[in-house]
Amino acid sequence: MELKNTIWLQLFLLLNLLILSNCQSTDRVDENLRIIEKLSGLEGVEFITESGDTLYRQSFKLMIEQPLDHNKPNGEKFMQKVYLSHLDLNRPVVFSINGYNVNNNRISELSNFINANQIYVEHRFFGESKPGNYDWNYLNIEQAAADHHRIIQLLKKIYKGKWVSTGISKGGQATIYHRYFYPEDVDA
Structure with missing residues (x-):
């Protein structure tokens, strides 16, 4: 039973890590697009x-x-x-x-x-x-x-x-x- 809980906990942590890394890369892409858009307007x-x-x-x-x-x-x-x-x-x-x-x-x-x-x-x-x-x-x-x-x-x-x-x-x-x-x- 303890092994099963450990596996579920690891899967949960892995899933959260993937979600967080995806959000950060999306934020980075958004920031990169914003600066390009702002430079284009000058x-x-x-x-x-x-x-x-x-x-x-x-x-x-x-x-x-x-x-x-x-x-x-x-x-x-x-x-x-x-x-x-x-x-x-x-x-x-x-x-x-x-x-x-x-x-x-x-x-x-x-x-x-x-x-x-x-x-x-x-x-x-x-x-x-x-x-x-x-x-x-x-x-x-x-x-x-x-x-x-x-x-x-x-x-x-x-x-x-x-x-x-x-x-x-x-x-x-x-x-x-x-x-x-x-x-x-x-x-x-």
Whole structure:
């Protein structure tokens, strides 16, 4: 009799485990579809899904349309490369600015430490983020800060958690200037 009860208990636990794992995978699929739907609704944003770090549910390479001159938003445009590592719509966001080109979606120590979504930005005039017109007058910190502001304004439509900006070397300088020109964009 005791063996029979043990078998029934094991079957019951196995069935519950299967049901729970199915619910979690359904939630994961729903979350993945929600982020894709939200990204699709952003004007001037093209994206592809990328393989990413196992910390994240999904990773994307975004190409975001930017004005060459933010003082003339209807003028010449270029596409700026941004990597988005998505964990959860309600988690914090680490906005990581690179001072040069971005070859891959490098996860920052800070993003990993605070379990946050991450946005990793390539600098204008570098890598894939080059305008057709190389007018070097527009390669300046004020235009770069305006690029970062526009990216944050777009993605804040999706991510409602706290925002932190960071960068290393030239990216660190760009982070400081972005905060100087747009102090309300990030929380820290």
